[in-house]
Amino acid sequence: MIEALELTKKFTEFTAVDGLSFHVGAGEIYGLLGPNGSGKSTTMRMLLGILQPTSGTARIMGHGIANEIVAAKRVMGYVPEEPVLPERLTGWEYINYVADIWRIQRGPEREEEIEELLTLLDIRDASDDLIETYSKGMARKIGLVAALIHHPKVLILDEVQAGIDPRGAATIKEIMNGLRDRGASILMSTHVLEIAEQMCDRIGIINQGKMIAEGTMDELRLQAKGHSSLEEIFLSLTGGPDMQKIAEFLGEIA
Ligand SMILES: Nc1ncnc2c1ncn2[C@@H]1O[C@H](COP(=O)(O)OP(=O)(O)O)[C@@H](O)[C@H]1O
Numbered sequence: 001m002i003e004a005l006e007l008t009k010k011f012t013e014f015t016a017v018d019g020l021s022f023h024v025g026a027g028e029i030y031g032l033l034g035p036n037g038s039g040k041s042t043t044m045r046m047l048l049g050i051l052q053p054t055s056g057t058a059r060i061m062g063h064g065i066a067n068e069i070v071a072a073k074r075v076m077g078y079v080p081e082e083p084v085l086p087e088r089l090t091g092w093e094y095i096n097y098v099a100d101i102w103r104i105q106r107g108p109e110r111e112e113e114i115e116e117l118l119t120l121l122d123i124r125d126a127s128d129d130l131i132e133t134y135s136k137g138m139a140r141k142i143g144l145v146a147a148l149i150h151h152p153k154v155l156i157l158d159e160v161q162a163g164i165d166p167r168g169a170a171t172i173k174e175i176m177n178g179l180r181d182r183g184a185s186i187l188m189s190t191h192v193l194e195i196a197e198q199m200c201d202r203i204g205i206i207n208q209g210k211m212i213a214e215g216t217m218d219e220l221r222l223q224a225k226g227h228s229s230l231e232e233i234f235l236s237l238t239g240g241p242d243m244q245k246i247a248e249f250l251g252e253i254a
Pocket residue numbers: 011016034035036037038039040041042043
C-alpha cells in the first residue's frame with residue numbers, strides 16, 4: 001500500500017511536484033502517466049526517501065516516509081530510470097551482492113531463484129559478463145532482478161519498459177501481473193499512453209506536477225468525452241503539440 005498525501009517538491013522557486021495525492025492498494029498496478037518533466041521521477045524519489053518533500057508526506061505499508069523511512073525502505077523495491085550499477089561486477093556478482101545486503105540466506109534456493117529470474121528476462125547468458133558491457137535494456141533488466149530479490153511488497157518502477165525489447169517488455173508485464181496477483185502494490189511511471197493502458201489497473205495523469213485526471217482507463221475515457229482516440233484524451237489533458245511553433249520552425253529550416 002502506498003499513500004501519497006499532498007506531496008510537494010520545490011527546487012528553489014520551481015515546483016516540480018505540486019500537492020500530489022494518490023494511493024496504490026495491495027494487489028494493484030498504478031501508473032503515473034505524464035509528459036517528460038511532469039514530476040513522475042521526483043514523486044517516486046520522494047516515496048523512496050531519496051528526496052525530501054518540501055511539504056506533504058507519504059506512507060508505505062503504513063510507515064511514514066518522514067520518520068519511518070528505514071522500515072519503509074525494507075518493503076520497497078525500486079528500478080530507477082537509469083540504474084546506477086557497479087560496472088566492474090558481473091550481473092551474477094551484483095545480484096548476489098544485493099541478496100547479501102538483504103541477508104537472504106545463501107544456498108541452492110537463492111541461486112535457483114536468481115537463475116530463474118535471469119533466464120526469464122533473457123540475461124542468464126550475460127550474467128557472467130561485466131555490467132559495463134550491458135546495453136541500457138540489459139542494465140534495466142538486471143536492475144529489476146535486483147529490485148525483486150527481497151520480495152518487496154511495494155514495487156516502484158520508473159519507465160521500466162523504456163529501451164526494452166518486446167519480448168522483455170511482455171515478460172516484465174507478466175512478472176508484474178504475477179506480483180500484483182500475490183498482493184504487491186506496484187507504482188510505475190510512463191510517458192507512453194499505450195504502456196499505461198496495457199499494464200495499469202488505475203492511472204493518474206500528471207502534468208506540471210499536478211494530478212489532472214485519475215481513474216481506470218474506462219473512467220478516463222469518460223472524463224475526456226468527445227475525444228475519439230486515447231492519444232486525444234492524453235493530449236487534451238496535457239496539452240497537444242504547438243502546431244504554430246512547429247510550422248515556424250519548419251519554415252525556418254526550409
Ligand atoms: N534535482 C533537481 N534539481 C532541479 N530541478 C529538478 C531536479 N530534478 C528534477 N527537476 C525538474 O523537475 C521537473 C520534473 O522532473 P521529473 O520528476 O524528472 O519528471 P518526469 O520523471 O515526469 O519526466 C523537471 O522540470 C526537472 O527538470
